[in-house]
Amino acid sequence: MSNPSxxxxxxxxxxxxxxxxxxxxxxxxxxxGYECYDFGTHDPQSCDYPDFSAAVAHAVASGQFDTxxxxxxxxxxxxxxxxKIPGVRCALCWNEYTARMAxxxxxxxxxxxxxxxxxxxxxxxxxxxxxxxxxxxEERHKxxxxxxxxxxxxxxxxxxxxxx
Ligand code: RB5
Numbered sequence: 001m002s003n004p005s006x007x008x009x010x011x012x013x014x015x016x017x018x019x020x021x022x023x024x025x026x027x028x029x030x031x032x033g034y035e036c037y038d039f040g041t042h043d044p045q046s047c048d049y050p051d052f053s054a055a056v057a058h059a060v061a062s063g064q065f066d067t068x069x070x071x072x073x074x075x076x077x078x079x080x081x082x083x084k085i086p087g088v089r090c091a092l093c094w095n096e097y098t099a100r101m102a103x104x105x106x107x108x109x110x111x112x113x114x115x116x117x118x119x120x121x122x123x124x125x126x127x128x129x130x131x132x133x134x135x136x137x138e139e140r141h142k143x144x145x146x147x148x149x150x151x152x153x154x155x156x157x158x159x160x161x162x163x164x
Contacts, residue, residue: 008035008066008067008131009034009035009036009064009065009066009067010029010034010035010036010037010065010067011036011039011055011056011059011060011064011065011067011069012025012036012037012038012039012056012068012069012070013038013039013040013041013052013053013055013056013068013069013070013071013078014049014071014072014078014115015041015048015052015071015072015073015077015078016041016044016045016046017049017071017072017073017115017116018070018071018073018113019041019043019044020044021071021113021120021123022069022071022115024120025069025071025120025123025124025127026038028124028127029127037065039052039055039056039059040052040055049070049072049077049078049081050081052070052078053070053072053079053081053082053112054081054082054084054085056068056069056070056082056110057070057082057083057084057088057090058085060087060088060110061085061086061088061109066109067109067110067111067130068082068109068110068111069110069111069112069113069127070082070090070110070111070112070113071112071115072112072115073114073115073116073117074114074117075093075094075113075114075115075117076092076112076114078090078112079091079092079110079112082110082112087109088110089106089107089108089109089110089145090108090109090110090111090112091106091108091110091111091112092112092113092114093113093126093130094118094126095122095126096125096129098126099111099126099127099129099130099133100129100133102130103129103130103134103135104133104134104135104136105136106141106145107135107145111126111127113126
């Protein structure tokens with residue numbers, strides 16, 4: 001696949017485990033013409049992924065950035081943290097298919113990657129698919145996203161009920 005068209009402002013963040021991959025992807029993105037803002041971490045010292053993930057998530061939820069990429073060892077902690085910020089739909093993707101579906105069906109706005117799970121070349125392929133794939137806009141997907149928003153807005157925890 002060729003380089004994606006650079007029409008987006010991208011917020012980047014990682015912990016120490018994701019630091020080398022973040023630096024490498026930032027180089028690829030800038031080389032491809034994207035405008036990146038790096039929320040850290042800025043060195044390989046041990047640090048806490050929620051700090052950087054939350055910074056990226058706020059940057060996207062506030063509309064300052066079109067999309068964000070958060071990276072930790074597995075991508076799991078970063079995605080959990082990002083999804084605590086209202087308006088964020090963070091998807092942990094490990095191949096091109098999951099990236100395509102996260103954009104097309106879920107209109108996900110933050111991508112989480114696991115630097116200890118996937119290699120850098122695969123990560124770049126995932127990022128390219130992520131940046132090139134629009135939300136399908138289909139009614140059924142909009143309806144489901146509406147239900148996710150409703151969950152986000154209901155701040156209470158209640159007992160589960162069966163649906164059928
Ligand atoms: C750090 O050792 C590791 O726990 C973190 O990068 C991440 O994988 C958490 O989900």
